[in-house]
Amino acid sequence: MSDLCLFDIDGTLVSLGGVGRRAFERACLELLGIQSALAGFALDGMTDPLILHHVYQTHRKRLPDEDEAARLFAHYLGLLETTVAETSMVVHEGVPDILAHLQAAGATIGLATGNLVEGARIKLERPKLWHHFGFGGFGSDATLRADLVRIGIERGLKAAQTPPDRIFVIGDTPRDIEAAHDAGAIAIAVATGSYTVAQLEAAGADAAYPSLTAWQATL
Numbered sequence: 001m002s003d004l005c006l007f008d009i010d011g012t013l014v015s016l017g018g019v020g021r022r023a024f025e026r027a028c029l030e031l032l033g034i035q036s037a038l039a040g041f042a043l044d045g046m047t048d049p050l051i052l053h054h055v056y057q058t059h060r061k062r063l064p065d066e067d068e069a070a071r072l073f074a075h076y077l078g079l080l081e082t083t084v085a086e087t088s089m090v091v092h093e094g095v096p097d098i099l100a101h102l103q104a105a106g107a108t109i110g111l112a113t114g115n116l117v118e119g120a121r122i123k124l125e126r127p128k129l130w131h132h133f134g135f136g137g138f139g140s141d142a143t144l145r146a147d148l149v150r151i152g153i154e155r156g157l158k159a160a161q162t163p164p165d166r167i168f169v170i171g172d173t174p175r176d177i178e179a180a181h182d183a184g185a186i187a188i189a190v191a192t193g194s195y196t197v198a199q200l201e202a203a204g205a206d207a208a209y210p211s212l213t214a215w216q217a218t219l
Contacts, residue, residue, distance in 0.1 A: 004162040005102055006112035006136065006152045006185070008171035009123055011044070011193025012212075015090045016123065019083050020115075024051060027076040034059050044194055045175025047114030047148065048073065048139035073116060081122050091127045092192045094213030099132050101216055108160040111136030112152045112169050112179070114145060135159065145175055146182035153183055170212075174203035188215060 007013055010020065021038055028037035037055045052072060056064045064072070102109055110133055113120050117138040124130040137152025149169055156162065169180035172193030180187035181204065189205035190212055191197045200208040209215045 001162060001166070002160045003102070003105070003107040003166045003168065004110070004153065004156040004160065005107050005168045005170060006110050006149065006156065007133070008045075008169075008173075008176050009111065009113045009115055009120055011092075011172035012170060012176075012190060013092060013095050013129060014123060014127060015092065015193070016084060016087055017089075019087045020080065020119070020123075023079040023083050024076055026079055027072055028055055031072055031075055032059070045114070045145065045171070045173035045179075047143060047145055048076075048116050048119065049143040050114070053143070077116065077118050077122065080119055084122050084126055089127060091129070092190075093211040094216055095129065098212045098216045099129070101219065103132070105219075108156050108162065109133060110152050110156050111138070112145075112149045112171070112176075113137075114139045114148070116140045145179035149179045149183040149185065153185065170215075172200075174200070177203050177205050190215065 021043060025037050028034045037059065041054055043051060052069055053063055056062055099109065111120060113136065115138060117140045120138060121130055135155040137148035139148065141151045142148040153167060164184060167185040168188050169176060169185045170188045172190050173195060177187040177189055186206045189200035189208040191200060191210050197208045197210060
């Protein structure tokens with residue numbers, strides 16, 4: 001049996017200085033004519049489908065239909081690929097080391113991210129991290145974060161047998177913590193995003209650390 005570890009992307013593995021927000025807002029402007037579509041809206045821990053729902057509910061007073069969502073996401077992903085290639089990126093402290101450590105220990109490693117699967121690939125291919133993750137739960141799979149975490153766990157359990165007390169979700173926001181618990185996983189939080197260790201502990205993290213390096217030191 002092996003541990004199952006599912007990682008969030010934005011704020012946990014990498015940070016891109018808001019490039020995702022800018023690409024999403026530009027897509028909304030170019031396709032929907034909506035200026036600053038995400039003004040005042042916090043994206044921490046959100047899924048791409050929920051972000052789109054917010055745009056339509058706020059500016060159109062309804063939800064998008066499937067064709068509208070597909071067109072907007074396709075345009076967004078094209079913009080994201082271009083802008084990520086031109087943007088400085090931070091790979092957070094300890095990311096390569098923790099992935100190497102877990103793989104050497106025989107852990108099964110995947111993703112639990114609100115990004116569409118193609119958005120996840122775009123963000124992780126540039127820093128050469130994408131190849132570490134053979135599966136995951138994505139915004140392409142579910143609108144609600146807890147549901148995509150469950151999907152990621154189901155896919156991980158097909159790859160290796162893991163007892164329930166060895167399933168970990170690693171993220172940087174209270175929404176990551178809530179989704180991990182809703183899916184029956186252990187919530188490991190890192191303060192590499194917008195929240196402090198104290199805030200993550202107050203949000204119910206099973207363990208919270210300043211960085212992935214600090215978590216690795218406890219393994």
